[in-house]
Amino acid sequence: MSNSGFRAWLTRPASMAWSLIALIFFGAGVLFWGGFHTAMHVTDNIEFCVSCHSMAPAYEEYKTSSHYQNASGVKAICTDCHVPEPWDEYVIAKVKATRDLWAELRGTIDTPKKFEDKRLELAQRVWHEMEKTDSQTCRNCHAFDDMLVPAQAKDAQKQHPKAMDEGDTCISCHKGLVHQMPDMGSLAEAAYAEFEKTIGQIPDGTDMVHPLETQAYFLDAAGQTAAGKVLAGAPFELIGTDGEMANIRLNGWRQDDVARVMYAEAGKRILLASLKDDAQAAARVAGDPVTVTETGQIWTPIVLEGWLPMAGLTAETDGLWSYANALYIANCALCHAAPHLDEFDANQWSGQFKGMVDSSNLLKEEGRLVLTYLQLHGSDMGGH
Template sequence: MIVGGIAGIIFWGGFNTFMEYTNTLEFCVSCHEMEQKVYKEYKKSVHYSNPSGVRAICSDCHVPKEWGPKMIRKIKASNELLHKVLGTIDTPEKFEAKRFQLAKNVWAAMEANDSHECRNCHDYGAMHWEKQRRRSSEKMQVAYKEKKTCIECHKGIAHNLPAEAMAQEEDDVPARPAVDPQAAPKPLKSMDKFLEEE
């Protein structure tokens, strides 16, 4: 009984250590498909380098923090290992051919969970609208009021948008009406005032 308990503790400790290792940046970019393409894009993003010095790594955006959802994501990731062995995206050309579908899969998952991983760091309630650029502040306040999820507006933050997504985005953007800058609403001073207007 004691030996079984000790073996269980050792197994559990090893399992958790390995699971945590698979969340590291080093693990994520250990295959050449990620290192050659995705990692280079990420290194140019605000999630890699920014004025505050806070870095979000792959697992911050792609792996839930909670244990149950994290394990489900890890099980789904085993499919990625199969495709690694099959060479599905082992060249830049193959990767680009699949990129839009891969992106759509991630976007759909993020929309389904209300951009949960984004919200581990970003919180509407903690935002200072008045300290944001005017255009950003206006858009964020509208998104908040309409209960939009992060990924609806923030595709292409850490990775380049697939060409198909950029073409689709251009087709979806309506012509902008002329706006008098003096008539534009000023950013709100606090969330409380914003919520009162609803």
């Protein structure tokens, strides 16, 4: 079409009308997009974030953190941590944030008590989102590749290279950095409530049981001949049951001539049971002795059969370890991020745990269960 033909077409009444409509829609689109974009970014400033009364406790906690004030003078505001940068994820985060407005209108967390009651739920929601994105909002400022690890604190020098190698994400270790840690005790309570119904129930086909607490065991089903004590969480083979008693087989190791204690593995101080004189005499050697190279100690595999009341046993290994893990996380998170299970070997966990347990809220038997769990899942163990 020639220039004169195009001008003639353009000046026709119908063409002019369509051109005007297109121009109006284009202009409306520009105005809408500009207004939408502006409105979205207005919600990014910290004044807007804390304008809701419900955010007052979180804001006061933030002001005591290094993200608010530090030696370098670099400040991270709410959206730096809670809103991702990619446009699609940014919009999704903003849409999700509308539920906060609904919560504000309903008064869900508009008092300190209500906020505390919901703190764990709110924290878990944020932790989950950060885990899904590999802590991307953290990495916008804290990039592994740009870290001068030798200039960091001693603990960070140890943990950051490990995190890089294993693909850990920031939030795994840095919970409670800006906002107060929630009371994690309810996690253990929920895990126990789910697990409690399995205690004392031994389904057909069960091949392994665990005592929930340290308790006496016997050499006979009548409970007349005391054999010693089995440790909380220790795994034992189930032979069968007789009334309210369970017949178990203890497979373990004894060191040199120390016959009064049975351990889970040679050279590893994972206590399974103590053995009284009658039990020591009844224990059978189950294989050839081995010498642990590092210590020169001789360990002998032994096996012993005994009886335990079924009321204190569980056959739900996964449920038991979930409960033990919840106890561990709930108590270790009081002071710091809980170390990964494979951060220490079985013997190291014994020393580490004994150094921490006095600062926790764990009851004695809870502590024994957690220690067994940590040792059996240490870096040199396959887990049970």
